[in-house]
Amino acid sequence: MLIDIRDLYKIYNEGKESEVRALDGVSLQIDRGEFVAIVGQSGSGKSTMMNVLGCLDVPTYGEYYLDGNDINSLSDKQLARIRNREIGFIFQGYNLIQELDALENVTLPLIYRGVSVFDREDMAMEALAKVGMDSRARHRPSEMSGGQQQRVAIARAIATSPPIIMADEPTGALDSRTGKHVLEILRELYRGGTTILLITHDDGIAATAKRVVRLSDGKIVSDSQQEVEWE
């Protein structure tokens, strides 16, 4: 079991009138090598779910085991390590650092990982090549299109070869053609054995995943396997 959450709550303004239960008692198990889409309307708690699963946020209550480790018991430093080595993030808004060029952005996680100067540039170039962006290595984000920026962001996510990729609306800001390209890259990663978590509100996008978890008002309303046409 790679991801194992039990009875997870994320409550904002708890006890006040404005209390919001973004996650309201969620339990979910995901195995290594799965391709899971988490689907829901906006406000359903799917982004909160990804933030908690990705150790970007802490749950209010509940247990979370990642690869057998109890996340609640880990230190800040250990969490940083997990974000660096276990999980690769792809965000809707790309979240590239504007002052750095594509190569430097992709190199960043390798720097934090402590990869030597001699290896990390090669590794970063390799990751850029995988998403077809090696020719744009010296371009800044402002000099690239949305699709190109998202591909750089994917390169950054896969640079450390993490076992899990979490993508939050990765195609949300892209037109359908570049969106399809991004999904193709995700499928490619899945075929290589990476566990993919795809968060989306779009059922069409969710159709690309082999398992669909539907969220509504912070609760899981359905969890089903499905046939996919690309396999």
Add this chain to the structure above:
Amino acid sequence: MNLWQAFKMAFKSIAMKKTRSFLTMLGIIIGVASVVIMMSVMQGQAKKSMEMFEKLGENKITLYLWAWDGGESAQRVTDYCLVLGDYITGITPNAEINDTVTIQYGSKTIKTNDWENFDWNSGTDPWSTMLHVYLGSEQYGICNNYKLAGGREMSYLEVEKGLPVCILAAGAKEQLFGFTDPVGETITLNGDPFQVVGYYKPMDIEYRPEMDNLIVIPYTFNRTMNNNYDMNEYAIKARDAQSTVQAMTRLTAFLNGMFPMNADGWRENGDFRVSSNNSAAENQQKASMMQSLVMAAIAGISLLVGGIGIMNIMLVTVTERTREIGIRKAIGAERSSIITQFLIEAAVICSIGGLIGIGIGYVGTMIAGKLMKDVFEGMILVPDTTIAIGAFLFSVVLGIIFGMYPAIKASGLQPVEALRAD
């Protein structure tokens, strides 16, 4: 992440945000530069004002005596000074021959106090050129802080017996002898021959140029050359600061007895004044100290303002860069990495600012020295290295302190909170 990487990131970030970095530096630059300039000018001023006192010599008591009974009271005072031997090392009359004296050496003829023939349109100050003949004892040099440049002082016997010898101050020696050695030569004063036994080094006191234009002869010539006028000024050299006070107290008491005050507050037999440079020098020193403190406070405030500027910019920077910090945390930056990055950034900005500040401070000090060259005549203003280094270190420490808070604040955020910022 290693330190080198952190440095590279910091430099990159500074280079990327040039305006922001410059504004941050500006505070430190102004702070450090103003500290260096202010302290240098102030030190120069203090040094300049103490210079005169140093040249005049410490522990010098000046005694003015106005007696209506001829030389008798003067003799009693000098005799009394022998009793003060524990406190004083020398006493000399310090009286000028006020009549015109014609000095001759070879073909040169110079008149003293020759006001009628002085060319007032020549642009020269009579005090810095006109020669004066003074009456003194064998202790004239010691009492007035002159240093011998060649030859010797007059001897006790020469003074007591009224032998025709003289000593030249530097300016007088130059006017009469140029660069040749005057020792052993004979000059004439009003036609009488005087042998030069020694000459003094220049005093170079800005406010007392006449001190370098003296010819000193034994005071025993008072009768023959000065119409036996009263000698009413005496220079007394005390052994140390404490002795100066003691000697002054005793002299004053003695003179109060000699010239008693009547019921109306008048002294009927004569009057006197006892003073020393010590109190003036002390006052000057106190004034300089006060000035230093005020200047240091102002300098400290400018540095502090610079530091607050840094703090503001750093806080703004954090808000502006919270998203970046979120991204960095999301891809695995540890808290310490982010703190290190911000600290180095702050320290680097402050160091560069501090170095530029020192540079401007040095140049500014030179310019200030030029602009105020009338005040600092003949003195080159040099910034104090200790102060420059101190101001530099202070600015770097400020940068680190003020850089610390925003860095801690920024790195403590949950990644998702930081990412949400826009």
